[in-house]
Amino acid sequence: MSVIFERVALIGLGLIGSSLAHAMRRGNIAGHVSGHARSEATRATVTRLGFCHSVHATMEEAVRDADLVMLCLPVGALGPAMAQIAPHLKKGAIVSDVGSVKSAVIRDCGPHVPDGVHFIPGHPIAGTEHSGPEAGFAELFDGRWCILTPLSGADHVAVEKLSAFWRACGSRLEVMEPRHHDLVLAITSHLPHLIAYNIVGTAADLEEVTQSEVIKYSAGGFRDFTRIAASDPVMWRDVFLNNREAVLEMLQRFTEDLTALQRAIRWGDGDALFNLFARTRAIRRSIIEAGQDVAATNFGRNPEKK
Amino acid sequence: MSVIFERVALIGLGLIGSSLAHAMRRGNIAGHVSGHARSEATRATVTRLGFCHSVHATMEEAVRDADLVMLCLPVGALGPAMAQIAPHLKKGAIVSDVGSVKSAVIRDCGPHVPDGVHFIPGHPIAGTEHSGPEAGFAELFDGRWCILTPLSGADHVAVEKLSAFWRACGSRLEVMEPRHHDLVLAITSHLPHLIAYNIVGTAADLEEVTQSEVIKYSAGGFRDFTRIAASDPVMWRDVFLNNREAVLEMLQRFTEDLTALQRAIRWGDGDALFNLFARTRAIRRSIIEAGQDVAATNFGRNPEKK
Numbered sequence: 001m002s003v004i005f006e007r008v009a010l011i012g013l014g015l016i017g018s019s020l021a022h023a024m025r026r027g028n029i030a031g032h033v034s035g036h037a038r039s040e041a042t043r044a045t046v047t048r049l050g051f052c053h054s055v056h057a058t059m060e061e062a063v064r065d066a067d068l069v070m071l072c073l074p075v076g077a078l079g080p081a082m083a084q085i086a087p088h089l090k091k092g093a094i095v096s097d098v099g100s101v102k103s104a105v106i107r108d109c110g111p112h113v114p115d116g117v118h119f120i121p122g123h124p125i126a127g128t129e130h131s132g133p134e135a136g137f138a139e140l141f142d143g144r145w146c147i148l149t150p151l152s153g154a155d156h157v158a159v160e161k162l163s164a165f166w167r168a169c170g171s172r173l174e175v176m177e178p179r180h181h182d183l184v185l186a187i188t189s190h191l192p193h194l195i196a197y198n199i200v201g202t203a204a205d206l207e208e209v210t211q212s213e214v215i216k217y218s219a220g221g222f223r224d225f226t227r228i229a230a231s232d233p234v235m236w237r238d239v240f241l242n243n244r245e246a247v248l249e250m251l252q253r254f255t256e257d258l259t260a261l262q263r264a265i266r267w268g269d270g271d272a273l274f275n276l277f278a279r280t281r282a283i284r285r286s287i288i289e290a291g292q293d294v295a296a297t298n299f300g301r302n303p304e305k306k
Numbered sequence: 307m308s309v310i311f312e313r314v315a316l317i318g319l320g321l322i323g324s325s326l327a328h329a330m331r332r333g334n335i336a337g338h339v340s341g342h343a344r345s346e347a348t349r350a351t352v353t354r355l356g357f358c359h360s361v362h363a364t365m366e367e368a369v370r371d372a373d374l375v376m377l378c379l380p381v382g383a384l385g386p387a388m389a390q391i392a393p394h395l396k397k398g399a400i401v402s403d404v405g406s407v408k409s410a411v412i413r414d415c416g417p418h419v420p421d422g423v424h425f426i427p428g429h430p431i432a433g434t435e436h437s438g439p440e441a442g443f444a445e446l447f448d449g450r451w452c453i454l455t456p457l458s459g460a461d462h463v464a465v466e467k468l469s470a471f472w473r474a475c476g477s478r479l480e481v482m483e484p485r486h487h488d489l490v491l492a493i494t495s496h497l498p499h500l501i502a503y504n505i506v507g508t509a510a511d512l513e514e515v516t517q518s519e520v521i522k523y524s525a526g527g528f529r530d531f532t533r534i535a536a537s538d539p540v541m542w543r544d545v546f547l548n549n550r551e552a553v554l555e556m557l558q559r560f561t562e563d564l565t566a567l568q569r570a571i572r573w574g575d576g577d578a579l580f581n582l583f584a585r586t587r588a589i590r591r592s593i594i595e596a597g598q599d600v601a602a603t604n605f606g607r608n609p610e611k612k
Contacts, residue, residue, distance in 0.1 A: 100526075125526045128603045129590065135603070144525050174522075184519050187509050189526025195501055196527070198567055200586040202560045203493050213490050215592045216480075219450050220406075220431045220495025221502070221534050223599045228527045230590035233583035240571045240579055251568055254508045255561070261504055262557055265546050273546055277539035280506040284435065284536035286521045293529045297434045297441070299605035 004165050006031040009066035011059055011081055013037040013046050014232070015127060016098045017072035018136025021051040023169040026138040036062035037133070045133045060088045068165065071097040076238035079108030082119075091116045094158050098124055100185060100235075102149045102178035104242035110151070118158035122148045123181065124171060125189070129230040142170035143291055149178040186246035190239055191254060194247065196229040197236070310471050312337040315372035317365055317387055319343040319352050320538070321433060322404045323378035324442025327357040329475040332444040342368035343439070351439045366394045374471065377403040382544035385414030388425075397422045400464050404430055406491060406541075408455045408484035410548035416457070424464035428454045429487065430477060431495070435536040448476035449597055455484040492552035496545055497560060500553065502535040503542070 008030040010017045017035065024030045035052035036059050037043050043055050056062040063069050063085045071081055078097055089095065095117060099105045102121050113119040126144040128135065146166040150159050163173045176184070203214045203222065214222065240247055264272040288295045314336040316323045323341065330336045341358035342365050343349050349361050362368040369375050369391045377384055384403055395401065401423060405411045408427050419425040432450040434441065452472040456465050469479045482490070509520045509528065520528065546553055570578040594601045 125523050127526075130603055137603075145522060147523075180514075184515050184523055185526060187512060187515055188520055188523040188528040192505065192527035192531055194567060195505060195564070196530075197583055197586050198564050199498065199501060199560060200589055201582050202556070202563045204585070204589060205563075206493060206559070208486075209490050209493055211589070211592075214494055215589065215596050215598065216451055217431050217453075217490055217494040218593045218596075218598050220433075220491060221498035222494040223593050224502075224530050224534055225498055226586070226590040226593055226599070227605060228530055229583075229586040231583075233580050233587070236583050237576050237579040241574055241576055244571055244574075247571060248568065250508070251564075251571075253512070254505060255564070257508045257511075258501070258504050258557075258561070261500060262554065265550055265553060265557075268547055268550075270543050270547055273543040274539050276507050277503055277535075277537075277542050279510070280503050280532070280535040281539075283506055283510060283517070283521065284532040286517075287524050287529050287532055290521050290524075292521065292524050293532070294607050297436055297443075299533065299607065301600050301605065 002028070003031050004029050004161065004168055005067040007066045007068075008033050009063045009069045010035045010052065010072055011062060011069060011085070012072035013042055013052070013133045014072060015131050015135040015140075016124065017070070018046070018049075018051060018133045019138065019140040020070060020072065020136075020169065022136050022138035023141060025051065027168045029165060029168045030068075034062045034066065042133055049133065051136070059085050063088050063093075065090055067093055068162070069093060069095045071095065071099075073097075073099075074232075074235045074238040075099040075101050075105060075242045078105050079112070082109040082112040086112045086114050086117075089114060089117050092118075094118045094120060094162055096120050096122045096162055098122060100189065100239045101243040102181045106149070106151065106178055118155050120148060120150050120154060120159055120162050121178065122146060122162065122166070123185070124166070126171075127231070129227045131232040131235075139170065141166070144171055145174055146171035147174045147176050147181055149176055149181050182243050182246045183249075186243060186250045190243055190247050191250045193228050193231060193236055194240065194251070195254070196225040199225050200229040308334070309337050310335050310467065310474055311374040313372045313374075314339050315369045315375045316341045316358065316378055317368060317375065317391070318378035319348055319358070319439045320378060321437050321441040321446075322430065323376070324352070324355075324357060324439045325444070325446040326376060326378065326442075326475065328442050328444035329447060331357065333474045335471060335474045336374075340368045340372065348439055355439065357442070365391050369394050371396055373399055374468070375399060375401045377401065377405075379403075380538075380541045380544040381405040381407050381411060381548045384411050385418070388415040388418040392418045392420050392423075395420060395423050398424075400424045400426060400468055402426050402428045402468055404428060406495065406545045407549040408487045412455070412457065412484055424461050426454060426456050426460060426465055426468050427484065428452060428468065428472070429491070430472070432477075433537070435533050437538040437541075445476065447472070450477055451480055452477035453480045453482050453487055455482055455487050488549050488552045489555075492549060492556045496549055496553050497556045499534050499537060499542055500546065500557070501560070502531040505531055506535040
């Protein structure tokens with residue numbers, strides 16, 4: 001592959017930032033990758049791992065002369081970061097982000113974007129339960145979707161160039177309205193995380209069942225929830241604070257449905273239970289057919305027969 | 307390994323029954339394994355796969371002369387099955403089950419157990435999202451816990467022999483009071499399944515977000531829930547109908563906690579969100595340390611760096 005951006009700046013070098021650096025190296029996508037992390041310890045780790053060409057203590061230094069600036073920070077930190085880097089951005093530069101919420105990011109960042117700079121919000125639907133610069137790997141985005149939510153009047157060439165960048169990183173591309181993105185992600189990502197965090201908390205607080213019992217017998221289903229409940233707490237706090245309306249709407253629907261199930265259990269309505277349990281199988285099949293999960297039994301945890 | 311039971315009968319040849327057959331073969335645990343399945347199609351599949359020495363159209367034939375009878379049926383089918391096989395059981399035989407609920411099974415089966423037969427309820431905490439005789443594999447129980455809930459006055463030698471059987475199948479053994487078992491499983495298995503089924507149902511019913519969008523962007527977290535929401539509907543209907551009190555109790559706690567989270571989101575209480583999200587990480591670590599889940603990133607779905 002050929003270089004798409006001569007100079008790329010990564011602001012934030014956690015799971016996503018570091019994975020982008022690895023993916024750029026794999027595909028020879030950028031001539032020079034500069035990185036910024038707030039903490040000295042993170043900068044030392046990044047220097048040791050060597051996935052950036054240069055590592056900087058300030059955002060201002062990192063973004064100097066950059067053709068693409070990727071803000072890989074928790075959603076709540078994006079507005080202040082944009083305000084801080086704005087005076088230092090090169091004319092014609094593209095600034096994007098990887099935040100899980102888009103309307104709030106546009107609200108927070110938009111006013112600070114200088115004339116002549118292209119701000120194109122984005123969100124790669126990819127992640128793992130691990131965080132930090134050591135968690136990144138080049139394959140994170142392979143086959144996953146990346147959603148761009150360009151503002152009305154966005155420069156077509158800039159959007160195309162950013163799309164080419166993500167494709168070169170392994171992603172499949174989609175363009176969406178910010179409000180619709182936030183609704184789609186509320187059900188496919190935010191609510192699942194909220195529920196996973198919640199049930200793990202509920203289990204930890206029981207008196208009659210000990211924590212060691214919960215751990216020992218987690219193979220009954222509980223352990224599937226603990227993976228996403230191990231995700232970065234700051235990132236997720238910011239998601240819920242910044243996608244409030246959509247999350248509350250999905251949560252309301254979820255709770256209504258759960259109340260109906262609770263009633264079916266209380267009154268012994270086996271048909272209602274069976275009907276729900278039978279129709280949810282089809283969705284799993286579709287997800288596997290769409291290449292968004294592995295078909296292997298038990299996520300491949302057990303060796304498969306034969 | 308040496309033979310533990312000369313003749314073992316498997317009543318029900320789905321995921322658990324067929325996996326037991328494979329595990330017995332692997333460990334040379336039984337001299338002869340007879341199997342019964344209600345449907346002719348299943349019996350034909352089992353005959354083709356060849357994991358039983360003999361396949362029978364009736365339970366009566368299958369249990370004849372058996373030293374161990376394993377009832378591998380949905381919880382709601384166990385009482386009738388016990389009543390049906392009772393007159394045909396050999397004196398001194400052990401009858402056990404693999405049901406996910408224990409108090410109700412004891413209530414339903416207990417009255418039918420003939421004198422001189424040892425009824426020792428059991429529950430292997432192992433499974434996958436696949437069902438049927440083709441889903442089984444010998445390694446299913448390896449390193450997983452099996453809980454026995456013997457009745458008071460149970461024969462020590464019989465309990466020991468059944469324990470040896472499960473150990474030979476790869477399990478780790480635990481003995482528990484039935485009521486406590488049902489409470490522990492309500493939080494580690496039943497509630498997780500209920501919630502997974504519920505959120506998949508909620509997502510399927512949305513109007514503003516299409517089903518294809520839910521599938522496409524499921525890598526954001528949703529797909530983790532779909533695995534267990536693809537489990538056998540009859541088995542799970544029976545679990546909820548038969549562990550009502552414990553499930554409703556756990557569901558009540560879960561809902562209270564979720565309501566508190568909802569309130570934190572509505573009022574923008576970032577500290578409350580952060581505090582919960584930070585403490586759930588430790589439980590994931592403990593589950594991995596206890597050997598009950600894989601440490602691989604993303605359940606090993608993505609290739610790991612290096």
